[in-house]
Amino acid sequence: MNKIILSLLSVIITSYHSYAETKITTTTGYVQSVEVLKKYITQQVPKKEKICEIKRVPTNQASQGFGADNLIGALIGGAIGNKIGQGGGKQGSTAIGALIGSEAVRSHKQAHANNGAFVEKEVCRLQRIVHTETIEQISGYRLIIEADGNLITINSNRSYNPGDSLSIRKEIKYSIY
Numbered sequence: 001m002n003k004i005i006l007s008l009l010s011v012i013i014t015s016y017h018s019y020a021e022t023k024i025t026t027t028t029g030y031v032q033s034v035e036v037l038k039k040y041i042t043q044q045v046p047k048k049e050k051i052c053e054i055k056r057v058p059t060n061q062a063s064q065g066f067g068a069d070n071l072i073g074a075l076i077g078g079a080i081g082n083k084i085g086q087g088g089g090k091q092g093s094t095a096i097g098a099l100i101g102s103e104a105v106r107s108h109k110q111a112h113a114n115n116g117a118f119v120e121k122e123v124c125r126l127q128r129i130v131h132t133e134t135i136e137q138i139s140g141y142r143l144i145i146e147a148d149g150n151l152i153t154i155n156s157n158r159s160y161n162p163g164d165s166l167s168i169r170k171e172i173k174y175s176i177y
Helices: 002-015 059-064 068-084 087-113
Strands: 021-058 118-147 150-156 165-174
Touching (some): 068 087
């Protein structure tokens, strides 16, 4: 019984099988309009950037150096030491007086520099920063083409200009429903 049902079903199914035919022709079409297709690519790009800011810096930094005023203090201190020293100790007194005179000038400069005076100064440094960049790229072209009295849309990797003529492959498939 099962064999009879299976054989009937196979006859019914094969009798409704339809065949199709496809014809391929070439026709000429004319570009009516072109739309540029774009894609956007976002990427992270590291860069070194110079960052500058204004900072308040104490003015006492300039008072640390040895200048002409220190030399004058050493000369005056040396002269005083020379007058005070007697006998063989004159050279030692002169040297000690010179040191004391130079130190007195340095201390005086530092005391006046530490009066809370500040100067504004630009301070710069290099910093690594990551920027997000979005790049626009052309991914293709959407063509509106008039062919055989119909407007058709085709995507292409190549750009065309309105009015250009193109050879178009046309497939026609015939089948029974």
